[in-house]
Amino acid sequence: MTTMTDPPKASFQLSMLIYDTRYRSYTFQFIALVLLMLLLGYLGANLVNNLAAQGQNISFGFLSSPANYDINQRPIEYDSQSSHLRAAMVGVLNTLIVAVLGCATATVFGVTAGVLRLSPNWLVRKLMAFYVEIFRNIPVLIWILIIFTVMTAVLPSPNQFRGDGADASMFMDAFAFTNRGVYVPAPVWGPGSLVVVLTFLASIIGVFAYRRYATKLLYDTGRLLPMGWPSLVILFVPTILIYFVLGQPISLNYPALKGFNFDGGLHIRGSLIALWFALAIYTGAFIAENVRAGIQAVSKGQTEAAASLGLRPNRIMNLVILPQALRVIIPPLISQYLNLTKNSSLAIAVGYMDVTGTLGGITLNQTGRAIECVLLLMLFYLTISLAISAIMNVYNNSIKLKER
Amino acid sequence: MGRDQLAFVRKHMLPEAPPPATQTGAVKWLRENLFSSPGNALLTIVSAYVVFQIIVSTAPWFINGVWESPSLTACREILEGKMGGCFAVLTERWNQLLFGFKYPSELYWRPGLAFLLLFIAAAPVLFGKVFPRKMLIFTGLYPFIAYWLIWGGSLLVPVFALLGVLVGAFVYSRMVTVNAGIAVIVAFVAALVFWILSGYVTAPMENVMAIEAVASRDMGGFMINLMLGVVCVSLSLPLGILLALGRQSSMPIIKWICVVFIEFIRGVPLITLLFVANVVLAYFLPPGTNFDLILRVIIMITMFSSAYIAEVIRGGLAALPRGQYEAADSLGLDYAQAMQLIILPQALKISIPGIVNVAVGLFKDTTLVSVISMFDIVGMIRGPILASSEWNGVYWELFGFACVLFFITCYGISQYSQWLERQLRTDHR
Numbered sequence: 080m081t082t083m084t085d086p087p088k089a090s091f092q093l094s095m096l097i098y099d100t101r102y103r104s105y106t107f108q109f110i111a112l113v114l115l116m117l118l119l120g121y122l123g124a125n126l127v128n129n130l131a132a133q134g135q136n137i138s139f140g141f142l143s144s145p146a147n148y149d150i151n152q153r154p155i156e157y158d159s160q161s162s163h164l165r166a167a168m169v170g171v172l173n174t175l176i177v178a179v180l181g182c183a184t185a186t187v188f189g190v191t192a193g194v195l196r197l198s199p200n201w202l203v204r205k206l207m208a209f210y211v212e213i214f215r216n217i218p219v220l221i222w223i224l225i226i227f228t229v230m231t232a233v234l235p236s237p238n239q240f241r242g243d244g245a246d247a248s249m250f251m252d253a254f255a256f257t258n259r260g261v262y263v264p265a266p267v268w269g270p271g272s273l274v275v276v277l278t279f280l281a282s283i284i285g286v287f288a289y290r291r292y293a294t295k296l297l298y299d300t301g302r303l304l305p306m307g308w309p310s311l312v313i314l315f316v317p318t319i320l321i322y323f324v325l326g327q328p329i330s331l332n333y334p335a336l337k338g339f340n341f342d343g344g345l346h347i348r349g350s351l352i353a354l355w356f357a358l359a360i361y362t363g364a365f366i367a368e369n370v371r372a373g374i375q376a377v378s379k380g381q382t383e384a385a386a387s388l389g390l391r392p393n394r395i396m397n398l399v400i401l402p403q404a405l406r407v408i409i410p411p412l413i414s415q416y417l418n419l420t421k422n423s424s425l426a427i428a429v430g431y432m433d434v435t436g437t438l439g440g441i442t443l444n445q446t447g448r449a450i451e452c453v454l455l456l457m458l459f460y461l462t463i464s465l466a467i468s469a470i471m472n473v474y475n476n477s478i479k480l481k482e483r
Numbered sequence: 484m485g486r487d488q489l490a491f492v493r494k495h496m497l498p499e500a501p502p503p504a505t506q507t508g509a510v511k512w513l514r515e516n517l518f519s520s521p522g523n524a525l526l527t528i529v530s531a532y533v534v535f536q537i538i539v540s541t542a543p544w545f546i547n548g549v550w551e552s553p554s555l556t557a558c559r560e561i562l563e564g565k566m567g568g569c570f571a572v573l574t575e576r577w578n579q580l581l582f583g584f585k586y587p588s589e590l591y592w593r594p595g596l597a598f599l600l601l602f603i604a605a606a607p608v609l610f611g612k613v614f615p616r617k618m619l620i621f622t623g624l625y626p627f628i629a630y631w632l633i634w635g636g637s638l639l640v641p642v643f644a645l646l647g648v649l650v651g652a653f654v655y656s657r658m659v660t661v662n663a664g665i666a667v668i669v670a671f672v673a674a675l676v677f678w679i680l681s682g683y684v685t686a687p688m689e690n691v692m693a694i695e696a697v698a699s700r701d702m703g704g705f706m707i708n709l710m711l712g713v714v715c716v717s718l719s720l721p722l723g724i725l726l727a728l729g730r731q732s733s734m735p736i737i738k739w740i741c742v743v744f745i746e747f748i749r750g751v752p753l754i755t756l757l758f759v760a761n762v763v764l765a766y767f768l769p770p771g772t773n774f775d776l777i778l779r780v781i782i783m784i785t786m787f788s789s790a791y792i793a794e795v796i797r798g799g800l801a802a803l804p805r806g807q808y809e810a811a812d813s814l815g816l817d818y819a820q821a822m823q824l825i826i827l828p829q830a831l832k833i834s835i836p837g838i839v840n841v842a843v844g845l846f847k848d849t850t851l852v853s854v855i856s857m858f859d860i861v862g863m864i865r866g867p868i869l870a871s872s873e874w875n876g877v878y879w880e881l882f883g884f885a886c887v888l889f890f891i892t893c894y895g896i897s898q899y900s901q902w903l904e905r906q907l908r909t910d911h912r
Binding site for chain 1: 515516517519523526527530531534662664668733734735736737740746747749750751752753754755758759762763765766767768769770843847848850851853854861865876878882885886889890893894897
């Protein structure tokens with residue numbers, strides 16, 4: 080006779096920390112944590128020793144001392160007596176300016192090239208493939224330098240615009256392309272211009288309201304209101320009316336040659352243009368590939384199904400193809416925006432005063448506070464990246480196909 | 484009689500008529516591809532005009548190009564006011580563009596030889612089916628040979644470095660039966676100890692079997708771009724795989740270490756990491772250590788690209804069906820075996836296009852080192868060459884040359900990856 084007994088209780092042994100899968104992961108994590116702590120401790124100790132040896136410390140007090148350098152593009156008030164913090168803020172704004180301009184332009188280039196790569200026209204298709212391959216395979220730094228060279232070494236100097244029969248002339252008497260930058264007409268906001276702007280904003284809302292109403296009417300009653308021309312009318316007519324009723328409050332200030340340089344108008348520096356266009360063209364080539372992939376990802380059956388329902392070609396595009404293609408296009412598009420923003424730090428190569436040029440360039444060199452400056456710089460870019468990733472995650476979740 | 488005349492019965496087949504001229508050959512192709520609609524025809528004409536203008540305006544620049552001339556002024560004299568490129572800058576500064584301006588000119592053959600050997604070393608990895616597997620031995624030896632050729636110095640340094648790797652491999656092979664993870668750590672520690680000890684041996688024997696040493700700061704030109712690209716991509720692949728596996732891990736601490744590392748690196752631009760390499764990293768090393776700038780840059784770029792590669796591989800791991808993991812478990816494989824035999828081969832195959840994208844991007848990003856005053860090809864062009872009195876103002880030839888070099892390399896790599904994807908495709912379509 081045998082009696083059933085409980086299996087022998089496994090007493091804990093030290094070797095189980097390695098051999099028993101229940102405990103092994105704790106061993107590993109413990110080892111990893113200890114190694115990480117050791118590494119950080121080692122680096123930290125070195126840092127303290129090195130700083131002590133050089134009589135330095137970590138402090139951010141330098142941010143409030145005067146910067147003592149000039150910045151040529153100032154979106155906010157700044158002079159050389161302003162603090163380093165103010166200089167960094169100017170840099171941040173300049174980064175954001177070039178990033179926003181670049182993203183908008185890159186989208187235009189990218190979508191155009193991406194759609195044209197699928198064109199039935201052989202020549203256009205090949206040209207766009209050429210554009211995409213050329214720009215994707217050459218470093219963006221070289222493109223920035225090439226466009227910067229065009230802006231500074233090829234364009235005529237303001238002096239050459241002088242006199243009759245000058246070497247260079249202004250484009251339509253409003254745009255001057257010089258080696259010191261591009262001068263374009265600047266809007267002058269007279270009294271009452273706020274009303275015009277507000278009217279225009281209201282018209283935009285009006286267009287959306289009208290389209291919404293038309294759609295609702297279509298669904299409720301089946302009556303189809305025209306969409307195209309009423310939208311245009313709502314968009315422009317009230318603004319133009321108000322503009323003339325108020326006596327043209329917004330006027331343009333044209334650049335004109337005065338002395339050795341152009342005066343008036345809006346001065347866009349060559350460095351900004353080089354950075355802006357190089358980033359836009361380069362990123363545009365990547366976006367073009369995303370757009371093409373997105374459109375091709377919608378299977379042909381969708382088009383055929385929509386056609387068999389009796390939809391017209393542009394409605395097929397708007398109602399069937401685009402909503403599905405956008406789902407594929409938008410996530411990589413946003414990560415391209417992120418890349419563009421990070422690549423805008425190459426501004427330092429052409430002397431555009433973005434945050435890398437001010438905080439990571441001149442401030443770092445003047446104060447010698449390398450650790451603090453680089454840390455702040457990284458934090459800034461990290462904040463932007465994490466914010467955009469967070470937005471993207473929310474978006475991805477909202478468009479995720481609801482499957483079971 | 485009359486009926487015979489009226490009734491017509493064809494007795495033989497007519498030969499096939501050729502299709503209408505508009506439905507065949509070049510005309511049909513033109514109609515379908517270039518002039519299918521009025522809009523398309525307009526588009527064709529406009530783009531053909533643009534292409535024509537570009538060709539007409541740049542052709543003389545190439546045709547009249549001057550290839551032999553000591554300086555820009557001499558070149559302009561030869562051109563006599565005609566439009567033409569001064570390609571003489573390329574022939575005259577060829578060596579500087581490739582090797583930098585300080586690398587001893589009598590030693591150019593060494594990096595040149597290392598570059599040629601690179602193809603032999605890479606061949607069995609890239610085209611495994613064509614070349615014998617035994618060539619992989621050379622691939623393993625190549626890093627040490629290339630280091631010795633480019634930097635020079637005593638042969639003992641690369642030999643001891645190689646021995647350290649062998650010691651690590653030996654320890655790993657003995658320990659792997661216990662546990663793969665611990666084996667990796669122990670092997671790494673063993674190799675490290677060996678290297679540190681061998682440092683005491685090689686230091687006094689600097690001149691044993693030595694060839695002329697070249698300091699890192701004397702290197703430049705396209706050589707630096709290639710070196711950084713090859714070294715950082717090959718180092719970041721294993722690191723990226725480890726990071727990706729760590730991020731997928733069920734152990735929270737390891738997972739979070741990897742997540743923080745990856746997200747931090749991906750969130751900042753490469754240029755800030757290069758600033759770290761240039762001015763910050765020295766603070767975190769023991770006082771008195773003097774790291775090469777190139778070595779510091781290699782460390783930072785490797786960290787940078789390994790984070791991106793980790794994300795690509797994570798995508799590949801996530802794309803594998805859950806059943807693959809379960810199948811590996813049900814066969815009784817442990818974690819290391821399952822990864823090595825089942826999961827990674829499939830995940831890496833899916834990740835190839837992404838990895839190649841990262842590699843191409845990284846290679847292009849090596850030009851950024853010119854910002855921290857290293858003289859890579861862009862640094863050479865902007866610095867010593869354009870600043871020299873002979874060639875001040877010759878932009879297009881130089882930038883064009885850099886563009887051509889990068890285009891050939893990057894386009895070549897991406898074409899290779901597409902070929903590889905077709906080779907590895909196992910579904911029969």
